[in-house]
Amino acid sequence: MMKEEIIKLDHITYKYEQEDVLEDINLTVREGDFLTIVGPNGSGKSTLLKLILGINRVQQGEIYLFGEKINRFKNWERIGYVSQKANSFNSGFPATVEEVVASGLTKKIGLFRFYKKKHREKVFQALKEVGMENFLHRTIGDLSGGQQQRVFIARALVSDPELLILDEPTVGVDVRNVSNFYDLLFELNRNLGLTLILVTHDTGTITEKATHIACLNKQLHFHGDSYEYEELNNQDMSAFYGHDVYTLKHDH
Numbered sequence: 001m002m003k004e005e006i007i008k009l010d011h012i013t014y015k016y017e018q019e020d021v022l023e024d025i026n027l028t029v030r031e032g033d034f035l036t037i038v039g040p041n042g043s044g045k046s047t048l049l050k051l052i053l054g055i056n057r058v059q060q061g062e063i064y065l066f067g068e069k070i071n072r073f074k075n076w077e078r079i080g081y082v083s084q085k086a087n088s089f090n091s092g093f094p095a096t097v098e099e100v101v102a103s104g105l106t107k108k109i110g111l112f113r114f115y116k117k118k119h120r121e122k123v124f125q126a127l128k129e130v131g132m133e134n135f136l137h138r139t140i141g142d143l144s145g146g147q148q149q150r151v152f153i154a155r156a157l158v159s160d161p162e163l164l165i166l167d168e169p170t171v172g173v174d175v176r177n178v179s180n181f182y183d184l185l186f187e188l189n190r191n192l193g194l195t196l197i198l199v200t201h202d203t204g205t206i207t208e209k210a211t212h213i214a215c216l217n218k219q220l221h222f223h224g225d226s227y228e229y230e231e232l233n234n235q236d237m238s239a240f241y242g243h244d245v246y247t248l249k250h251d252h
C-alpha cells in the first residue's frame with residue numbers, strides 16, 4: 001500500500017511582483033519521508049515553505065496537506081515548524097528551557113493557566129527526544145546555538161506533530177555540532193517515524209540522512225532519493241549552482 005500523502009504541490013507557480021520566484025513546482029511528500037530541499041540564495045526555498053505553511057497564499061496551482069486543499073485545511077497542529085531565527089536568543093533572555101518548550105503547548109492548553117503534571121511530562125519527554133532533558137531549568141539564552149536549536153525542536157515536538165518543517169536549522173550551529181544535529185533528525189525520522197522537510201544550504205552531510213533530495217532554483221531541478229542524488233556528478237551540480245560548486249563525494 002502506498003504511504004499517505006502528507007504534502008502535494010501541484011503545478012505551483014508564485015510571484016511577488018512581476019517575476020516568477022517559483023515555476024511549475026510538482027512535489028509529493030509521503031508519510032515517513034525525510035525530504036531535504038537544497039538551493040542557492042534567493043532560489044525560492046523560504047517562499048516554498050511559506051506557501052506550505054499557509055503564510056503566503058497560493059496564486060497558481062494547488063497545495064494539498066494531508067489530502068485536503070490548503071484553503072480548507074484546519075489541523076495545523078499536525079505540522080511543526082522550526083524557523084531560521086529560532087536559535088538567536090541573547091544571553092540572559094529570561095526564560096527557562098522548560099518554559100520555552102511548554103510554550104509549544106499553548107494551542108492545546110491555552111495560556112498555560114492549567115499547566116499540569118501531564119504537560120510537565122510531555123515537556124520532559126520532548127526534551128528527552130532531543131537529548132536535552134538535563135537542561136530543563138537552564139536559561140535559554142545561556143545555551144549554545146546548537147543546544148538552543150534542539151530546544152526549539154523539542155518545542156515543535158511537544159504538540160505531537162506528524163510533519164516537522166525546518167528552515168536552515170544549522171545557521172549559528174558550529175560545524176562540529178551540525179553533524180550531531182543531522183544525526184538527531186535522522187533518529188526522529190527513523191525511530192519516531194516523523195515526516196521531515198529540511199531546507200538547507202548544506203549539501204554535504206545531509207544527503208546521507210535524507211530519504212529524498214530536491215534541488216530548487218525557481219524550478220525543481222531534481223527530486224529523487226538520496227542515493228540517486230549522490231550519483232549526480234559535479235558537472236551537473238556546478239551547472240545548477242553556477243559558480244558555487246559543491247563537492248559531493250561519499251564513500252559507500
Ligand SMILES: Nc1ncnc2c1ncn2[C@@H]1O[C@H](COP(=O)(O)OP(=O)(O)OP(=O)(O)O)[C@@H](O)[C@H]1O
Nearest residue numbers: 016017021039040041042043044045046047048201
Ligand atoms: N516579500 C517579498 N517581496 C518581494 N520579493 C521577495 C519577497 N520575499 C522574497 N522575495 C524574493 O523572492 C526570491 C526568493 O526568495 P526566498 O527567500 O524564497 O529564497 P531562499 O531560497 O529562501 O533564499 P535564502 O537561501 O537566501 O534564504 C528572491 O529573489 C527574493 O528577493
